[in-house]
Amino acid sequence: MSLCTHLQAIGTVILTPSEHVCPECIAVGDRWVHLRVCQTCGHVGCCDSSKNKHATKHFHATQHPVVTSAEPGEQWAWCYVDEQMAEY
Numbered sequence: 001m002s003l004c005t006h007l008q009a010i011g012t013v014i015l016t017p018s019e020h021v022c023p024e025c026i027a028v029g030d031r032w033v034h035l036r037v038c039q040t041c042g043h044v045g046c047c048d049s050s051k052n053k054h055a056t057k058h059f060h061a062t063q064h065p066v067v068t069s070a071e072p073g074e075q076w077a078w079c080y081v082d083e084q085m086a087e088y
Contacts, residue, residue: 004082006065010039017070022046024054034071036078040064056080 022032025046032046036055041064045054055067059080068077076087 003086004079004084006079006081007077007084007086010066010068010077017042017044019044020070022050022052022054025050025052028052034069036067037070038062038064039066039068039077044070 017035017037020035022035022045025032030052032050032052032054034047034049035044036047037044038055038058040062043055043058043062043064045056045058045067046052048056058064059067063081065081066077066079069075076085078085
């Protein structure tokens with residue numbers, strides 16, 4: 001299977017968070033499990049294993065298609081639109 005156009009478009013531009021926190025979880029006093037980084041705007045949000053699922057909520061609000069893992073040692077991207085993953 002070939003990569004979707006959204007994953008192809010990110011190329012080598014992988015945005016990383018300046019801090020390893022979910023600002024939206026901090027704002028409401030909650031915790032997160034893992035962090036994801038929007039490759040369109042750099043928004044950092046918590047993963048779907050987290051209670052608030054801020055990364056997915058960001059996608060639904062903005063339609064920014066691709067996130068990457070912000071976790072140390074993980075190098076993958078996910079396209080919400082095409083539900084496709086790529087390792088880099």
